[in-house]
Amino acid sequence: MNDEKQNSILDAQEKLNLLTEFGKQIAHHNSLDTLLGLIAQQIQKIIGVKRCFIFIKDESRNEFWSKIASGKGLKYSEIHLPLNGNNIACAVAQSGHTINIADAYSDSRFSKELDIITGFKTTSLLAVPLRNKEGKVIGVFQLNNKEDNTPFNSRDEGLLKLLATLASGNIEIAALYEEVKLANLETIYRLAVAAEYRDQHDTRTHLAHISAMCEILAKKLGFSAGEVENIKNASLLHDIGKVAIPDHILLKPGKLTPQEYELMKEHTKYSEKILKGAKSKILETAYKMSVAHHEKWDGSGYPNGLKGEEIPIEARILAVADVFDALCMNRIYKRAWPLQKAYDYIVSKAGTDFDSKVVEVFKKEFPQILKLYEK
Ligand SMILES: [Fe+2]
Ligand SMILES: [Fe+2]
Known part of the structure; x- marks a missing residue:
């Protein structure tokens, strides 16, 4: 017919x-x-x-x-x-x-x-x-x-x-659209791996853990699906500034001296230089997260000593995910902590290092977060 x-x-x-x-x-x-x-x-x-x-x-x-x-x-x-x-x-x-x-x-x-x-x-x-x-x-x-x-x-x-x-x-x-999005994300992911590869051999695992945790926390904190996706992907670039940290500090197999620690802290400023003025939503979010993820709720963090809600919420979410995962991983200068000990540490720092609201969600979602570590 x-x-x-x-x-x-x-x-x-x-x-x-x-x-x-x-x-x-x-x-x-x-x-x-x-x-x-x-x-x-x-x-x-x-x-x-x-x-x-x-x-x-x-x-x-x-x-x-x-x-x-x-x-x-x-x-x-x-x-x-x-x-x-x-x-x-x-x-x-x-x-x-x-x-x-x-x-x-x-x-x-x-x-x-x-x-x-x-x-x-x-x-x-x-x-x-x-x-x-x-x-x-x-x-x-x-x-x-x-x-x-x-x-x-x-x-x-x-x-x-x-x-x-x-x-x-x-x-x-x-x-x-999917192809362009994938190309963008791949570029971001490879960049992130390049930045973290120098000091950690489990980079991919670290990035996978923190982006998954950011996704869980952002979702439960009420962000829209698009924002959650953005936070999840932008978190990959949180330590991009480490590309500018010299090897003798980044790769030091022991505790950093106070002077060396000051230099290490500069990675947030390098991130700022790399990402400032970015026009895309994802890099704009990555900028906020990478610059402020070492700020603390009580104002004792770096690089700007921001306090409470002065710290972008995206960075407050990342701070919890990043510290928790760093504690649970082996590093050249320390052994991995047991998951429960790392959990207790995060909870004990609510209201001082971390936003209590984010820690509350972290506590509620901990069973789901634990699943990331079973894989
Ligand atoms: Fe960092
Ligand atoms: Fe990290």
Whole structure:
């Protein structure tokens, strides 16, 4: 059946309602995961299917991946298929044509590979290409088994093609956004590792612990999801200024003399020089956190002797996470403390070194924090 004929099966009002509802649901989502989840949910609802795969083409990895496979009893998972494999998604992407199969196991184009991976028995199947504005295939929508166990009909084909047309622009933008975001975060992470690598061999663990703790604490302190993400990622750069500290101080295998300690404290000032004037939200947050994470609630910290709420809240959160993790780690000048002893220390310093409000949340969330150390 040709495209015109299929689309004519949907009347104008039906198309308009569908377009409006679907468009409303998927608009304003720049997280690819969320967007694909929503699209899969909508398709499942509109067409009534048991499984919905949205395969995205990744030419750099030479594969299709589907993060979302929604349907009754199916958990979120990620599936990878080779771009030139013997599967329906590849066949649709290569030919650019719809494939509609009423009895999958008796059709030579069908491979059981995906069923073996997912533990699901496909009976009927419908797959359409997902094209960008230039007409290039960027993915494939694949539906397996209708809820009512009937084969997919031409109305389903028309609907799925329409939904693919509506969704492709959003998917492409979200994928690009994700790529840029990932590139940004990777740069920040590598920079952070470079800064911390010189004095600690467990840098990655330290960074993973403090960013996870900052996330837990910020979330419970009522920050929005976007702010939590920002604080979590910005925390990675808290000691970026250490790149400017000389080796004989940074790598000294013993206690620093008072003069050496004064020089070590300068790392916050170097962080300031590196990050001051940053325009992006994440680096602006990293600036606040790195400059003020050694300030203390009672004003006895450094570099500026800030007191109480003069210290940015992001830095007050990081201070708790950073000190706790530093105590629990082996360093060239000390052995790791037991977790309970480090916990008691943080609690004992509420209201002097740390913001009591942050310590309260730390206490409540301690079971969750402990899980980070079980890994
Ligand atoms: Fe520091
Ligand atoms: Fe640190």
